[in-house]
Amino acid sequence: MPAKSLPSIAARKATADGLIRDAGARLTSPRSAVLTLLLAADHALTHQEITDTLSVDLAVDRVTVYRVLEWLVEQGLAHRIAGEDRVWRFSVSRGKGAGARHDHRHAHFACTQCGQTFCLGDMPADVKMKLPAGFRTETVELTLRGVCSHCR
Amino acid sequence: MPAKSLPSIAARKATADGLIRDAGARLTSPRSAVLTLLLAADHALTHQEITDTLSVDLAVDRVTVYRVLEWLVEQGLAHRIAGEDRVWRFSVSRGKGAGARHDHRHAHFACTQCGQTFCLGDMPADVKMKLPAGFRTETVELTLRGVCSHCR
DNA sequence: GGCTTCCTGCAACTCATTTGCATGAGTGTG
DNA sequence: CACACTCATGCAAATGAGTTGCAGGAAGCC
Numbered sequence: 001m002p003a004k005s006l007p008s009i010a011a012r013k014a015t016a017d018g019l020i021r022d023a024g025a026r027l028t029s030p031r032s033a034v035l036t037l038l039l040a041a042d043h044a045l046t047h048q049e050i051t052d053t054l055s056v057d058l059a060v061d062r063v064t065v066y067r068v069l070e071w072l073v074e075q076g077l078a079h080r081i082a083g084e085d086r087v088w089r090f091s092v093s094r095g096k097g098a099g100a101r102h103d104h105r106h107a108h109f110a111c112t113q114c115g116q117t118f119c120l121g122d123m124p125a126d127v128k129m130k131l132p133a134g135f136r137t138e139t140v141e142l143t144l145r146g147v148c149s150h151c152r
Numbered sequence: 153m154p155a156k157s158l159p160s161i162a163a164r165k166a167t168a169d170g171l172i173r174d175a176g177a178r179l180t181s182p183r184s185a186v187l188t189l190l191l192a193a194d195h196a197l198t199h200q201e202i203t204d205t206l207s208v209d210l211a212v213d214r215v216t217v218y219r220v221l222e223w224l225v226e227q228g229l230a231h232r233i234a235g236e237d238r239v240w241r242f243s244v245s246r247g248k249g250a251g252a253r254h255d256h257r258h259a260h261f262a263c264t265q266c267g268q269t270f271c272l273g274d275m276p277a278d279v280k281m282k283l284p285a286g287f288r289t290e291t292v293e294l295t296l297r298g299v300c301s302h303c304r
Numbered sequence: 305g306g307c308t309t310c311c312t313g314c315a316a317c318t319c320a321t322t323t324g325c326a327t328g329a330g331t332g333t334g
Numbered sequence: 335c336a337c338a339c340t341c342a343t344g345c346a347a348a349t350g351a352g353t354t355g356c357a358g359g360a361a362g363c364c
């Protein structure tokens with residue numbers, strides 16, 4: 001076996017299953033499969049990418065995938081990203097332990113070529129804008145658009 | 153008549169018609185009506201808002217509105233904003249005279265209550281993020297999410 | 305007024321996402 | 335270990351924004 005330092009699929013599945021258990025919910029194969037996939041992904045995945053990948057060795061209904069994703073977001077295990085193409089992308093919420101809610105303080109990078117979206121590190125804290133009177137900011141969303149390393 | 157200092161509808165229509173003429177295109181009532189509406193709006197309008205408003209005194213086909221909006225964006229007279237609800241919003245491109253293209257350097261504010269989106273001033277120039285190797289940024293998108301003055 | 309070309313309106317379509325409902329599978333209990 | 339009680343899944347059908355093809359209509363130019 002190759003001297004890979006990356007977590008194996010099995011390890012990721014174990015992580016995924018643990019997270020699902022910790023959420024106090026039933027451990028089902030669709031949940032496990034989707035979360036394992038998200039944990040292994042290097043970029044935010046669309047619903048389509050997920051169903052396509054899963055269909056190779058496990059038939060999961062499209063609707064179920066939608067519901068699993070929705071549930072993951074509710075649990076704070078993943079977050080959804082809106083893009084220019086009106087398609088949701090999903091990525092695990094990393095940092096701050098398991099149920100890291102509100103970790104939406106990081107920026108995103110969207111490749112205009114391949115459409116892939118990546119999570120970046122925390123955004124600069126100094127994104128303060130002067131607002132019209134009466135406006136109150138709750139969250140800030142920062143998306144860089146350009147060409148990713150794979151497409152240049 | 154009230155001592156309004158805001159441009160009258162007639163004046164806006166004149167502005168709209170001038171902009172359309174300057175673009176070297178035919179002046180048609182759908183184009184004029186849509187652009188007049190956008191010029192008068194204090195927030196970015198959805199396709200739905202536009203057709204609903206127009207239908208009061210001028211029947212314009214949904215598809216035509218879509219095409220007019222697309223055309224306005226192509227001409228640099230308007231820009232389209234993607235939101236969380238997978239609906240495009242359109243706003244006139246202000247500043248730098250008529251055909252102000254690339255004025256996408258401003259931030260947006262999206263109200264989580266009513267869904268309305270507003271254009272803010274220029275974003276802080278210092279939104280530089282460290283990117284993974286090989287990534288090249290072309291445009292930056294900054295959206296503040298919170299409660300607008302009307303909803304608080 | 306007549307011509308040419310671009311624009312509009314209509315109908316039908318695409319495609320991501322959602323909803324309703326009946327069946328089926330986890331999980332705690334006896 | 336079987337049983338029941340939910341909760342989750344699968345299927346079918348619906349929703350809703352946005353798109354496409356095509357034929358008729360109207361701006362702009364002479």
